[in-house]
Amino acid sequence: MxxxxxxxxxxxxxxxxxxxxxxxxxxxxxxxxxxxxxxxxxxxxxxxxxxxxxxxxxxxxxxxxxxxxxxxxxxxxxxxxxxxxxxxxxxxxxxxxxxxxxxxxxxxxxxxxxxxxxxxxxxxxxxxxxxxxxxxxxxxxxxxxxxNMQIDVTKVQRLARAIDVVLKATTVFTEKVAQLSLEEAKKAGEINFTAMTDPRQPGPQQVEQMRLDLTDSRRQRELYLIIVKPKGQLTQKTPVIVFSHGLASRPEDFVRHAEHFASYGYIVAMPQHPGSDTLQVQNLLAGLSRTVFYTNEFVDRPLDISFVIDELQRRNAGEFQGQLDLDNVGVGGHSFGGYTALAVGGATIDFENLQRDCQRRLAFLNVSLLLQCRALDLPREEYNFRDPRIKTIFAVNPFNWSIFGAKGLAKIEIPTFVAAGTYDPATPAIFEQVRSFPLLNTENKYLALIEGQAHVDFSVLDAGINEAIESVADLTLPAPYVIDSYAHSLSLAFFEVYIRKNPGYKPFLQAAYSQYLSQGQEFRCFLITRASSAALEQLIEDFIAQNVR
Incomplete structure (x- = not known):
């Protein structure tokens, strides 16, 4: 707190x-x-x-x-x-x-x-x-x-009270998720994780990286693609993950995470999203552009994911020895990339919900609304980016509550894992991931809440948050290897179970495993599943009734 x-x-x-x-x-x-x-x-x-x-x-x-x-x-x-x-x-x-x-x-x-x-x-x-x-x-x-200027004290007091409610909510919901995770772990009984494979450790395969420069002729859109894969020619059916970077970021920022998957035999394809990447911000700072990102990125980003899968399909027989499994693709993303992953996985934009939240002027409390509200400039039509080849979603610090709302999130029907951080000032967990989790109707859903994760651990460039947080005196953040140990093990287990259909990794998708990972750590990880969804939803309703006027 x-x-x-x-x-x-x-x-x-x-x-x-x-x-x-x-x-x-x-x-x-x-x-x-x-x-x-x-x-x-x-x-x-x-x-x-x-x-x-x-x-x-x-x-x-x-x-x-x-x-x-x-x-x-x-x-x-x-x-x-x-x-x-x-x-x-x-x-x-x-x-x-x-x-x-x-x-x-x-x-x-x-x-x-x-x-x-x-x-x-x-x-x-x-x-x-x-x-x-x-x-x-x-x-x-x-x-x-x-x-001479004037300050409306009443408005400032109202904002201060709202900030107090946000801080209180963060404490309350962190404690509740921790409690629910512990309860789930107790019900599972004793599990000897030390006798199992350790998904935190790199896999047995060496990895290599390649770059493809691509053009989507239908959209007249040029982008590059970083692929991290097992070294050498593929000799067996190979699972594919497509990962979407965040705002002001780039594929290269996520190579170390991709290498973890590749060492276990995955191919990870990471497209550049021109118009909302590092280059776009560089163009802004150089005076070559007047926008941080283009509004149409809400549309182009999900289409980039489908285009990448199309391109891999086209190249499969030649460059990948026909071994890519492109009917069971996993998609992941961070921040704006988390939105992208959810959208291409089935979530739809709810303009009415977004309009309401944007009119409430909550951006002082939820910075991600500065991005989400830009989607109101899109033509008001039904956007459906669902790609049936995508079978799982792993979204890290996604913004999603306002832009998708309950109706849009309910349309996701595939296994979904959402990761959130308690220190995230850009996409606060209480507004985005924790609040949204109960609204996911998919049977297989997971929420990991990581203490101290502050949005930037997955991308130091995303919206410049890193510099702001490092300027805070006496602020302690988890070491990157701690965050990586949580993220790598849980995401690998998720894709193993739902992409590779490997039941041996199911124990790692239980709350008990997050308790095991957190042993001796100052900053812990709490995992909950659908079993805790109703209790979390009730707490959200009760908190709003008691604290929000």
Whole structure:
């Protein structure tokens, strides 16, 4: 709970920094705090004086009068702590649709006098401050405000209460999933995992990597494909997994995971998704594009998966000795790739549900809505990306709740494994994976909740989350090998059981195995199955009834 709160605080301070960093110069003299029907002003000159000398004048005493000397010291340091920000890059980002959405949210809290959204003032102040030598500070942001601003205290309090509910929910649901996992494990009885194959360890086969440059002529779409496979010619029927990377990521970021599968005899095909990959973000930063990702990626990504299977089918007889099993394909994905995997596995977009969630302005609490809400720009039609050749789904940190909703998720009919992290600020488990799990109707479904997993362990590039989390003081994260041990063993077992039809791996898909994996670990893994779905759904309903107004 404490660690998650630190992440939350970091994000909140980042938002505040963005807020206070986004305004230029005529120059504001004061900020007004409004708690209708009352208001109180804070002179910027009082803050400057305090930062320089430590003196608290009469105006600032209204705010700091009851604080301790230590708190005043921390606040003084915060006012002048600098952050180097590339002004050109930040200007380009805030001119994208996603950047504008962030500013619009902040501008609802920090307004121009008269209650007008302050997004334009915020953007110009941030960019101007970034040009100043020494980096951006809170004081430089305030100085660069073009006009006096006001903060709606009621809205800020409402947001603070909502954040408290989110933190509480994360604790409650983590404890509940842990309890349900323990109960499932007890019912299974004693299992001697030490006497079994250890799926955490690499398999017996050497692996190799190849790259194919492909063109889908029907969509006029060029992409490359990284394939990781057992070394040499294939001599027996070989299972296939297609893996979809996340936003601002690339296939190469997942090679180490693919090598684990390949060492057990799988071929792993990882397509580039042009328009939402690393190259797209590089083009944005270079001024060659004005968007973080293209809206049509919600459509093109699932189609990329089917195109890859088509291409493997075309090449099977020659390059793969006719050994690829393309009638029983497994699909996996991380974050945006998790959406992709669920979509090509049968989930459908529910525009009505997405519209409701986007109108509720929840992006302060669930960052993934900044992505999901972009799907509202798609033509409103029935999208069905289901590929019958795909027989299993393994989705890591997927965003899915708002864009698919209960109706869309209920259409998944194949075995599905969802992995979530308790520290994930980008696709929070309570909004996305935990909340969605009971809505999956498929008979064989699994949810793994990993303590400390913070979205980035599977891709350091995904949405730049890595830098934000590493900046949080005193935050402890699991070592990568711990996350890998959970992810590799559970995903391998899942594909062995449902793609290879290997019953010998079924014990590894029980809650008892996650208890075994977690022995002696500071950060544990909790696995639950369909057996716990009803209890989790009831807890969700009860929590919402008691805490959400």
């Amino acid at each position: 404490l660690q998650l709160a630190k992440i939350g605080r970091s994000i909140a301070l980042g938002c505040l920094g963005t807020i206070l960093t986004s305004f230029p110069v005529l120059s504001a003299e004061r900020i007004t705090f409004i708690l209708a029907p009352f208001s109180r002003t804070l002179e910027i000159s009082s803050l400057e004086k305090f930062a320089k000398t430590g003196r608290i004048d009469a105006n600032l005493r209204q705010y700091l009068g009851n604080t301790t000397a230590e708190q005043q010291k921390e606040f003084r340091q915060a006012l002048t702590t600098s952050k180097e920000i590339n002004p050109v890059l930040i200007s380009r980002f805030f001119n994208t649709r996603m950047g504008e959405d962030i500013l619009n949210l902040l501008g609802e809290l920090i307004t121009i006098q008269g209650g007008i959204n302050g997004k334009f003032a915020l953007r110009s102040a941030l960019v101007k401050s970034a040009f100043e030598p020494g980096g951006v500070t809170i004081l430089s942001l305030l100085r660069n405000l073009p006009t």
